[in-house]
Amino acid sequence: xxxxxxxxxxxxxxxxxxxxxxxxxxxxxxxxxxxxxxxxxxxxxxxxxxxxxxxxxxxxxxxxxxxxxxxxxxxxxxxxxxxxxxxxxxxxxxxxxxxxxxxxxxxxxx
Amino acid sequence: xxxxxxxxxxxxxxxxxxxxxxxxxxxxxxxxxxxxxxxxxxxxxxxxxxxxxxxxxxxxxxxxxxxxxxxxxxxxxxxxxxxxxxxxxxxxxxxxxxxxxxxxxxxxxxxxxxxx
Numbered sequence: 001x002x003x004x005x006x007x008x009x010x011x012x013x014x015x016x017x018x019x020x021x022x023x024x025x026x027x028x029x030x031x032x033x034x035x036x037x038x039x040x041x042x043x044x045x046x047x048x049x050x051x052x053x054x055x056x057x058x059x060x061x062x063x064x065x066x067x068x069x070x071x072x073x074x075x076x077x078x079x080x081x082x083x084x085x086x087x088x089x090x091x092x093x094x095x096x097x098x099x100x101x102x103x104x105x106x107x108x109x110x
Numbered sequence: 111x112x113x114x115x116x117x118x119x120x121x122x123x124x125x126x127x128x129x130x131x132x133x134x135x136x137x138x139x140x141x142x143x144x145x146x147x148x149x150x151x152x153x154x155x156x157x158x159x160x161x162x163x164x165x166x167x168x169x170x171x172x173x174x175x176x177x178x179x180x181x182x183x184x185x186x187x188x189x190x191x192x193x194x195x196x197x198x199x200x201x202x203x204x205x206x207x208x209x210x211x212x213x214x215x216x217x218x219x220x221x222x223x224x225x226x
Binding site: 004008034036041042043044045046049088098099100101102103 | 114150151152153154155198200202214215217218219220222
């Protein structure tokens with residue numbers, strides 16, 4: 001079983017839709033959770049960081065962590081064509097080693 | 111304009127050849143990293159460096175070498191021992207070694223290496 005699993009998509013939605021991106025992880029010791037966004041042939045950039053459980057909101061983006069089910073989510077409200085990118089989830093434990101998901105490809109159609 | 115610069119954007123390697131990928135940062139960050147990205151796989155850490163003249167192997171260091179002679183520069187050499195070098199290579203930096211406490215990685219735009 002992979003340490004972090006992410007559906008690669010592609011996910012295609014119309015502009016203005018609410019997008020839900022998800023990851024599951026295997027190790028209950030993970031307590032640091034991050035989402036990076038990567039545009040085609042560019043380096044990833046940090047979108048959201050969450051420690052332990054709970055929600056975190058930043059503008060149109062909300063990150064959610066459910067440690068009981070080992071499930072992390074990123075919600076995008078009022079999606080825009082500029083949100084079209086690959087979204088990478090990352091988990092880490094106390095050893096601070098980052099475990100990267102494969103990424104979900106998102107296309108927001110105008 | 112602060113950031114990380116990777117060059118070249120595209121690089122081709124012939125059989126048996128060593129090639130060097132450049133990475134320069136002007137963010138005054140202590141830590142620098144090299145990752146490899148392949149289709150169908152998550153980013154994998156090749157090497158990282160916390161300070162000048164010191165570097166550590168990551169998960170897939172075999173066939174690669176690095177140097178850190180200056181704080182701003184962390185070049186990666188892909189040697190002929192790396193039998194499957196075709197990939198997208200990403201250089202990153204952070205203020206200190208990633209401790210998971212909200213420190214973020216700043217990435218360059220990547221170098222696509224292909225084998226002729």
